[in-house]
Amino acid sequence: MRGMLADTAPLRNEHFRRLWTANIITVIGAQLTVVAVPAQIYAETHSSAYVGLTGLFGLVPLIVFGLWGGALADVMDRRTILIGTTTGLILTSAAFWAQAALGLGNVWLLLSIFSVQQAFFAVNQPTRSAVLPKLLEPKDLPAANSLNMTVMMAGAIAGPMVGGALIPVTGFSLLYLIDTITLFATLSAVVRLPKLPVEGAAGTPGLRAVIDGLGYLRGHPVLLMSxxxxxxxxxxxxxxxxxxxxxxLNFHGPSDGGLAFALLFAAIPAGSVLGGVFSGWVSRVQRQGLAVVASIVVWGLAITGFGLAVGLADNTSRSLMLGIAVLMLVIGGSADMASAAFRMSMLQASASDAVRGRLQGVFIVVVAGGPRIADVAHGGAAALVGPSPAAAGGGVLVVVLVIVAAIAVPGFIRYRLAPSE
Known part of the structure; x- marks a missing residue:
């Protein structure tokens, strides 16, 4: 049983342990803000169009500063960047609290603060991922990434539940204040890191550095395939x-939420948490490329099963089909957690230190941008063929296309974790 549970070996490293423990504290506060921002915008405007602007105001700085932040992390001392960006996150959270406490009610101010916060986040995250190979052995990276993702997904479940319960009672300002205070735990952890200069750092963090980082992928097809x-x-x-x-429509819930709505949205993060809790096996996998392909195939099959269960809901027990649909999403979430842990570990272990920050920046952009493109694609497909065929057909395409990609670049499925020196 111990072999099934999450591998906690990375926690023996005091620096990683402090970062991970601080993240447990910080992630709840961060998720409270994730809930509070759109809720406050809707409360002030009563317009979903304004709420939708959070996607634009969040995605643009995430892409721009994710790529530039990765380039910055390949030039500057990464500890210095983490201290600066964490301080920036604290200040933006304090700004959220101040505008709510003062009752300013200006949606454009709220969106502007949100945009600045996402810019700091976009620089912080690739830098934070890039430091792990400097703190841990390559064999410990899959377990470390699984531990980090488990905390993030647990926060994605708990934060909205807590925030949804607190907003009607306390208002928005308390949630922002909690986020501000909990961020000091992360600041304390990054201040205590050792200096983290970049090996072979050269040049300046401008557009040329970003292009060079993307060009690095052309010569490393395994990383590009990830x-x-x-x-x-x-x-x-x-x-x-x-x-x-x-x-x-399929499970006959109310138009503004309800149990089926909540279960569907919570299922994938719940699966990721379960996958993280029982992730002891990831540290024993050597053929990480093959593991990524297998995980994505399971994800695709699970989404196909989800779509089929949705389609059968009108012809059999809705509660049974809802249970099966949720189960499929949980299985998919577990597979996605494994895929992400292996892909991030491959980037961290295989890329040279001089480009590691830029590649982590690309990773952040891909992780954030892919689901947003999916929103548009699935919405359009559902309008043409209905939600069940759109979901099930998408799952089938995942399985087919990832197998085709693996056959096209056989080096990816042959990739093995390099032995520790």
Whole structure:
């Protein structure tokens, strides 16, 4: 049983342990803000169009500063970047709190603060991922990434539940204040890191550095494939844009939420948490490329099963089909967690230190951008053929396309974890 549970070997490293423990504290506060921002915008405007602007105001700085932040992380001392960006996140959270406490009620101010916060986040995340290979042995990276993802997904479940319960009672300002205070735990952890200069750092963090980082992928098809297969999995296999329609029309829930709605949205993060809890096996996998392909195939099959269960809901017991649909999403979430842990570990272990930050920046952009493209693709497909065929067909495409990609670049499935020196 111990071999099944999450591998905690990375926690023996004091620096990683402090970062991970701080993240447990910080992630709840961060998720409270994730809930509070759109809720406050809707409360002030009563317009879903304004709420939708969070996607634009969040995605643009995420792409721009994700790529530039990765280039910055390949030039500057990474500890210095983490201190600066964590301080920036604290200040933006404090700004959220101040505008709510003062009752300013200006949606454009709120969106502007959100955009600045996402810019700091976009620089912080690739830098944070790039430091792990400097702290841990390559064999410990899959377990470390699984531990980090488990905390993030647990926060994605707990944060909205806590935030949804607190907003009607306390208002928005308390949630922002909690986020501000909990971020000091992360600041304390990064301040205590050793200096983390970049090996072989050269040049300046400008457009040329970003282009050079992308050019690095052309000569490393295995790393390029790690992005390609993730885009396949997310663009064709992430049906979250269909959840409101499915919950309302197929499972006869209310149009503004309800149990089916909540279960569908919570299922994938819940699967990721379960996958993280029982992730002891990931540290024993040597053929990580093959493991990524297998994980994405399971994801695609699970989404196909989800779509079929949705389609059968009108012809048999809706509660039974809802249970099967949720189970399929849970299985998919577990597979996605494994895929992400292996892909990030391959990037961290295989890329040279001089480009590691830029590649982590690309990773952040792909992870954030893929599901947003999926929202558009699935929404359009559902309008033409209905939500069930759109979801099931997307799952089938994931399986077919990832197998084709693996055959096209056989070096990816032959990739093995390098032995520790």
């Amino acid at each position: 992005f390609v297969v993730d885009l396949i999995a997310m663009i064709f296999g992430m049906p979250r844009a269909l959840f409101p329609q499915i919950a309302h």
